[in-house]
Amino acid sequence: MAKHSEELGALLSELKQRSGHNYEWIGRRVNASKSTVHRYCTGRTIPVEFGTLERIARLCGADNEEIARLFRLWEGAKAPPSRTEPAGAPLDDGKPASAPERPAGNPSGPDAPPEPPAPEPPAHEPPAHEAPAHGAAMPGASAPPAGRGRRSLRTVLGLGPGPRRRRRGAALAAVLLFLGTACAAVVVTALPDQEAAVAGPAAQQLGRPLTAGGDWALSAVFSADGQLMATSNRDGEVALWDVTDRASPRRLALELTGPQAGVTTVAFSPDGRTLAGGDWQGDVWLWDVTDRRKPASAGQALAGHTKPVWSVVFSTDGRTLATGSDDRTIRLWDLSGSGAPRQTAQLSGDTTYVTSVAFSPDDRILAGGGNGDTILLWDVSDRHAPRRLPPGPATPTPAYAVAFAPRRPAPTTDGPARTADGRPPAAASRVLAVGEADGSVQLWNLDDAARPRLLAGPLRGHANRIWSLAYSPDGRTLATGGFDAAIRLWDVSDPAHPKPLGHPLTGHNGWVLSVRFAPGGHTLASAGIDRTTRLWSVP
Template sequence: MTLTGGPVDPEGWDFFVSYTGKDRAWAEWLAWQLEDAGHSVLIQAWDFVAGSDWAARMDQGIRLARRTIAVLSDAYLGSVYGAQEWRSAQVADPGGFARKLLPIRIEDCPRPGLLRTIVSIDLFGLTPEDARRRLLEHVRGAIDGRIKPPVAPSFPTPPREAPPARRPDFPTTQSPAVTRALNATWSSSKGRRATRRPAPADPAGPRPLGDPLTGHTAGVQSLAFSPDGQLLATASADTTVRLWNVTDPADPEPLGQPLDGNARLLSVAFSPDGQTLATTSDDTTVQLWDLTDPADPGPLGQPLTGHSDWVWSVAFSPDGQILATASDDKTVRLWDVAGRRRLGKPLTSDKAPMLAVAFSPDGKTLATGDDNKTQLWDLSDPARPQRLGTLLVTEPTRRRRLGARLTEEKAWVSSVAFSPDGRALATAGGDRAVWLWDVTDPARPQALGQPLTGHTDDVRSVAFAPDGRTLASASIDNTLRLWDVTDPARSQALGEPLTGHTDGVQSVAFAPDGRILASASTDSTVRLWRL
C-alpha cells in the first residue's frame, strides 16, 4: 500500500491532524510547521484529494499514524467526528505511555472527560514564533518522553524575605487625613503625579516589588516607561494597551481604561515628551495615542499604514520628530510624526524580515535587526538614509533537526539597544547570547569582548540602565539577567538570574532613575524589580 501526505515510511505517518472545519487555518499551520521540521503529516485539507474515500482515509490516519494531534477548540469539542478521532487514539494508548494523543489547544477551552488528564500544548495568545517554538519543543518532548533543559539548572538559593506589599507611610503625629494627603501622589492641578526624589539604592540587591501586575488576558509583548518615570505602558496579544501609575512602584495602580488596538499588539514606545504613545500590531498598522491626559487617552487619528505584514518594533527619534517601525514585510519605515506621513523609501536588508529598531542617542544613526544580522544606517538626511556598517554574528550556536539532516539556525536579532552615550550597541536574539559592539565609528562596528552567555533559550529584549553601567536581558527561558557593562569589553554577569515569571519574558525596561526594572511575559503578567 502506498501512503501520501508528506514523506512517510512503510509504517505510516508521524502525525494525523484531527480538527473541525472552523479550525482549518490552525490545522494547516500546525501541519506546515511539523513538515518543515522534518515530520510526516496526514491532514484532510491537503491529502483527501478528489477520488479519495474520505472514510477509509480517515481510518488510515487513525490506525497508521504514530500520533494523533487533536486541535482543541469549543467547535472541535462539539464535533461528533472529532470526538471519534481523539477517542480512537486514546483507546489505543489509555495510559498515555506512548503519547499517541497530543491535544493542542488553540483557544482557552475546557478539556472534558478523559481529555482533562492529558497534558496539552497550549498555543493561544502567542506570537507565531513563540507558538512554533512551543509546538516543536513539546512535540519533541512527546517523542523523546521528556524535556530536559540543555544546561544544568542554577543552584537553588534561599528566597529573600518578601518585601512589604506597599511602602510604609512616614511616621507622623498628624491626623490620618493629613497623612493621606501628604502621601497622595496625584497632583490635581497638573493631572500628573508629583515628582519625588529617587529612593536610595537597595542594599539587598535585585528583588521583586510586590505582586505581579495583572489584567491582561494574553501574553504581554512589550512595555515602556514614560520619560518622567511616572507611567508604565504595557502592550499585549489581548489587543490592549494598559497604562499604570508607577509613581509609587511598590503600589502601582491601573490608570484609566485599557486602550483597544483591535489587533494583537507587539510593541509600544513613548515619545520623548511623554505626550504620545505608539503601538504596533499584527494587522500591519501603527497607532499613535494622545496622552495629554493620561487618565483619558485616545487615538491620534487613523492608524499609519504602509507595511504589509506584522510590525514587530517601534521607536521614536530622540527629538520625537521621526518614528521608525520594523516589520515582517522585510522593511523598516520612517515616519514624519507631525505630518503623519512616510519619509522616503523603506529600508530593506537582504530581503529578510525586520524584527527590531533603535535610534542612537544623538538621532544620527538607526540600528535594525533582522533574521541574521544588525544593520546600521546614517540618518543625516532622514528622507534618504544610507547604509553604514553591518554587525554579523558569525557563529550560530544552535542546531535543529530537519528530517535526517542537521542544519544551523540563523542567529536572528530580536532586540537592539544603544548605550546612553551612544558608543556601544547591544544586540540579542536566537543564538541565546547578548553581543556588545563598539559603534563609535558606525561605518566600522567592532565586537566588544565575548558574547554574554547564560540564557538557555532565545533572548527577546535588552536594555541599558540610564547610567550605562548595567545591561538587562530578557529570555524565553523565563528569566532576566543583569550584566555589568562598565567595561563593555570585559562584561560579566551580576548575580543570579531574576526568576518569577512562569513563561517566556518578552520585554524589559529600566525606569528613568535606574532604580526599577520592569519585565513583561507571555504568562500575561508584568513584574517590577527593585535594583
C-alpha cells in the first residue's frame, strides 16, 4: 500500500507541476485547504472519496488514461471505512452478517479501466473524511466490504465510501462537484427543476432489509410470475427468494453454483426457467431454475468476455441474451436451440466500457450505455448481422444506465400478438430512458432510431450519478437508483412531460446499485452497497 501511496502522490504532483497551478488555487476549487492538497500530492494522506482526487487531476488537465491510473493507485492505497448497519438488523439466511474485508489487488488487471469513480462529497462537507495513507483504518471504523471487486467497475460495486449525509429543507441546494470517467462537470443542483412532485400515497418499505451473505448486494430481479426473486452480491453468491409474501420473503435452499467473483447483474428469462448472471471475471452464467426444490444448480459458463460483465438482458422473445462488459464489447448469445448457447455477434462502440444494455420492446433495437458521450444503438433484426446505427443520443455526461419503456397495449387488440418470426409487432413508439453521471435522466424517442429525438430532460433530483433505472410493467412509472443513496420515482405516463412522483425513497446506507419492478408494478426491489436488498410497496 505504501508503494501505491507514493506513486499516487507522485502522479498528482506531476499533474500539478504540469498545470502550473499552486496548492491554494487548486484547494479553492475543490473545497480543500492548500495543506490538504499538498498532503494528497505527496501521498501522505489518501482521501476516502476518489472523486476528490479526480477533481484535482481534471483541474490539472489529466486525460482519461491518467484518471484510470490514478484510480487504480487510489484503490491500492486506501481501505475505505465500512458502513454501519442500522440497529434493526437485516433479515438474512440465518448466518450473522460479518463485516467483510477489503481484498488487495485488482482482479480486473492493471489494464482495466477504472469503474466509474466514487461519488464525491458535496462541496460544503469538511475535509475531515480523510484516511491516513497506506490504508490505515479510521478510528472506530470496521473493515470495509470485501469481495472480488471490480476494480474496474468496482466503484459501482466495490468501493466503500462512508455514509452520505442527506440534507433536508425546502430549498435543498447542494453544489455537487462530480467528474465522470469520460468528462469533468461541475453541477449546481437545487430541487428538481421539473414541476412539483405528483401527490399521492407514499411508497413504503416492506418488511426488514434482506441480506444473503456478508457483502454488497449488487442486483435483485423478479421472475415473470413475481413469486421468485434472485439477488447477487460481491462474493459471487446468487440467492433465490420466495417472495409470495412480499413483507416476509423466504430464502430458498436451492444453491446456484459457479461464479468465483462478484456477480454484478442477474436477469430472468421471460419464461422464468433460466437465470442469467455476469461476473467480475468476465464470465456469463446460466442456471436452470425450473425446479426450485432442487438442492443445487450448477451454472453453465459462457466464455468470451475478457473483463467484468456489468449487464445481462434477455430479448423479449427469450431467444437472445445480450451482455455488456469492461472489454468494450456487447455480445449476443443464441439461446433458441436445444444445444449449448453460442455467440452470434460481438459489437463494439465508442465507449471505454459498457455498463448497461437494453432491448427495445419489439426486439429490433439494442441500446448500450457506458462511459462514452453517446448511447450506442444497433439494429438487431438480424441477430447474426447486427447493424450499427448512426451516433445515438448524445449525453452531456456519461450515461451508465439505459432502459426501454415497455410496449403499452394498443387501443385495439385486433391482429396477432406476434409477427410470423415470433417477435412482438413493431411498437407504436420506442422510448429510451437514460441515467447519467450527473444524476439526471433523459427520455428519448427512438421511433426512428437513426434520428433520436429528445422527449424530456434533463430530469433532476439525484445528487449524484444514476447507476440503475427501471420501468414499471405498464410503462407509466420510472424508478432510478443513485449514488446519493436515494431511489426516485417518476410519473412518465406522458413521456414528453414527466414529473417526480412523491418523495425519494430512503433507507439504503450508501449507493443504490439496482432497482427492478415486480410484475404488476406495485413492488420494487432495490440493492445497494450497504449489503441489503429492500422491497418497497409502490402505489
